Amino acid sequence: MLEEIKKTAAWIKAQTHDFTPEVGIILGTGLxxxxxxxxxxxALDYKSIPGFPVSTVEGHKGRLIFGRVEGHRVVAMQGRFHYYEGYGMQQVTFPVRxxxxxxxxxxxxxxxxxxxxTSFRVGDLMVITDHINLMPNPLIGPNMAELGPxxxxxxxxxxxELIARATRIAEEEGIKLQYGVYVGGTGPTFETQAEYRYFKAIGGDAAGMSTVPEVIVARHMSIPVFGVSVITNCGLSDEVGDHEDVQRQGKKAGVRMQRLFERMIKEL
Known part of the structure; x- marks a missing residue:
């Protein structure tokens, strides 16, 4: 796997003339x-990158974008990969590697x-302070000691430190932030009411089907992480959720998230 990671990175460097990003950004549904x-x-399409999976989820364009935000070099995943798509955890986290x-x-x-x-509302931005992993751990299997312990x-x-910076910037920009624990499940079903009550009982504030594997792998490699969840539905209400509404709500709240990310990147 390590050799495949290095081969893919070498191919990308050749295509981008050794563009060296400082910040990696993973953009979720509707964002x-x-x-x-x-x-x-x-801009590289995932399907053109050797070893890359291809995103099959509506709202995920499937491109790797290289460029600058506030003068800083970034690489952004316009769409991610999920365990529920049938990919193994090594594939889901391959782009972070x-x-x-x-x-x-x-x-x-x-x-x-x-x-x-229950204090959250649709459209809120929740800064992720911790997570609960209910998916297979992406580090199961032989350890790549060259990358981490x-x-x-x-x-x-x-x-x-990044959370503290986000808090200060949000106050300056007039952006309301919530804070909480993200529960990562496999999907692809939206959670049942009983599952939401269970998540609440174990300390969760928001639930989704991504992010946690990527964060685990990033921390395995000692990369500092900042995370934001856009609250697109309230799980304990009687409203029935669907993917189209998740995309709509994500798009609306994404404007505030964009401003937060821009300011944070500017100050790195």
């Missing part, structure tokens, strides 16, 4: 418009999620 804010220098080989020093992740905390520590999984 792909942030790519339009990037001063794009290169590749981005590390390309040179990223920070990882920003975003997702659309269902609110568990066999038993990586998950304290400060979501970087406290």
């Amino acid at each position: 792909g418009d942030f790519a339009d804010r990037i001063e794009t220098e290169y 590749v981005m590390q080989q390309l040179g990223i020093r920070y990882l920003f992740v975003s997702n659309a999620s269902g609110g568990i905390n 066999r038993f990586p520590d998950m304290h400060n999984c979501y970087d406290r």
Whole structure:
């Protein structure tokens, strides 16, 4: 696997003339418009990249964007991969491994999620302070010691300094933030009411079907992570959720997330 990661990274470097990104960004459902804010220098379709999976989910365009945000070099995934698509965890997290080989020093992740905390409202931005993993761990199997330790520590999984910076920027920009624990499940079914009550009982504030594997792999490689969930539905209500509504709500709230990400990247 390590050799495949290195081969893919080498191919991308050749296509982008050794463009070295400082920040990796993963854009979740309905949040792909942030790519339009990037001063794009290169754009690669996933299907053209050796070893890359292909996103099969509506709302995920499937491109790797290289460019600048507020003067900083970034690489953004316009669409991610999910366990529920039938990919193994090594495939789901493969792009994060590749981005590390390309040179990223920070990882920003975003997702659309269902609110568990009853104080949350549709459209809220929740800064992820921690997570609960209910998926297979992506580090199961032989450890790639060149990338990280066999038993990586998950304290400060979501970087406290980056969270503090986000809080200050949000106050300056008038952006309301919530804070909470993200519960990562396999999907693809939306959660039952009983599952939401269980997630609440074990300490969850929002639930989704992504992000956690990518964050685990990033922390395995000692990359600081900042994460935001857009609350696109309230799981404990009687409203029936669907993917189209998740995309709509994500797109609306994405404007505020974009401004937050831009300011944070500017100050790195």
